[in-house]
Amino acid sequence: MAHQTLDIEAQALLQLRALQGEDFARAVEAVLACSGRVVVMGMGKSGHVGGKIAATLASTGTPAFFVHPAEASHGDLGMVVPGDVVLAISNSGESDELAAILPALRRLGVTVVAMTGRPESMLARHADIVLSNRVEKEACPLNLAPTASTTAQLALGDALAVALLDARGFREDDFARSHPGGALGRRLLTRVQDVMRQGDDVPKVFAATPFIDMMREMSIKGLGATAVVDEVGKLIGIYTDGDLRRSVERGHDLRTLTAGLAMHAMPRTIRAEALAVDAAGLMESARITTLLVTDVEGVLVGALNSNDLMRAKVI
Template identity: 55%
Template sequence: METSELQKIGAVKAPVELAKEVLLIESREVEALAHRLDENFNRAIALILQCRGRVVVTGMGKSGHIGNKIAATLASTGTPSFFMHPAEASHGDLGMITKEDVVIAISNSGEADELLTIVPLIKRMGARLISITGNTKSTLSRASDVYLDAHVSQEACPLGLSPTASTTAALALGDALAVVLLDQRGFSSDDYARSHPGGALGRRLLVLVKNVMRSGDAVPSVSIQATVKDALLEMSQKGLGMTAIVDAEYKPLGVFTDGDLRRAFESGVNITECTVNDVMRMKPLTILPDQLAVDAVEVMEKKKVTALLVVNAEGILVGALNMHDLLIAKVV
């Protein structure tokens, strides 16, 4: 639908202009939130770091959706956490909370009935309470051990009714908590990968060369005395488009590839009379089996090759892999 048509049916502003206004309002409110951070934020971080249980995030309506995301972010970055719906909490789910836990309650008004119903019970259990609200004088903020101010001067909604800037501010504050906790715990990319084994990041950070390489009889290799014909047969049988040339100790001396064969033809070499020593490339590219598979991708892309030899710490050939192997493993 054209802008003029939208305006005819009551849209006061052009869509792109209104969208820009929404984004600018929300970005300004998040920036203002950053300037308001104070010692309460440090106290919240200290409470969570000292927590011997889990972080339980709760909130109603849109705040609940934000809480769900915050709980997921905390859990994936080293802070055991889950979301508890406050209405369900009144019907048995409060049993999820122990005195060792920290509860993060989110409410823009700080007066959500479902939250206020369970706050006294949370306090009675001995769990600590952190609130994220937009009202410093609310019942929820006054009942909290730590209160985080997430108020906004205006919502991005033109009617001023739909939670927009306020939910963005709460979400950004939750992200800030998660990232600071990650940093304080010394949480590493390896730790992150271990909690995301099924995703692309997990594959990039957990899959090792030895997990995807070809080994044993599947590794193409010939001796330095072999003929070019022998090398071609080995390449054809193993299907890697290359073969290693090894010494008596099975250490790579060179490599012979499809590209080397083409270059030999172009230079006029009589491949029926020469040995592989005459056409191989010295100092082949190698990688260790315990290196990340993504390191193999980086080497291949940087050196513009499609296959690598895998050697152990003693320099003995133990495997080989090509880009197709990495594609199958979904590392690329």
């Protein structure tokens, strides 16, 4: 039965593709020309699907929300204003609750797009544009419970949202702005300056600093590295925990070293305004765990390591 259900619904989607043509294009154009919002309506299972379609539209650049048709008859119709587009969903096209508010929608002058499985239905006759989600049969053995038809509605809603997304030139950074709490939002909205260490939290020494004092600065600041700067604060090098291990392995007399003699010159850096995800990519490609942050003149302004990026959930 599970296999049969999936086969019926898959076949319904394949047939749905052939039903979309000029009316689908007109629906996209109507939404693009809309000066208001897309108001999605539907009863029962169609209403549940409508809520998801409204959420998908809203998250992909098309302002949209769901209004329950029964509540619309008791005041919520005030949410619909001239300039909106109403997407009314009903498989039968004969929903009494939708029928009751169609005259009011007409008086408002909004564009009504019907999504229905019956092009000859009441809803289709009173709509400006009709999107067909007709299916041959439901996956339910009784051919009663909305199954294949709701899958078709959901897929058709996704097709509409994706077509609109593409037409608007909606990109990853746009998506991130509407998902600031999600992983993608953090990756595309978090800047280096939001997570880097600044001020006294940044370990730094001068080239003449004795090796033991450099080690003390690294231990106090806990970054696993220290920047080496000149008298005006410009970055000239870096010394890391890894450099310390290599110095010991090579048998260097650490007591005679200064920061300038021990440092690694011309370290990799990044700007404060860069995306934190770019800092993570630079660390990964260079196989390093610490990055120093400089301004346009090369002055040290911050530092961060992989732990900072992990705490910010960038990686």
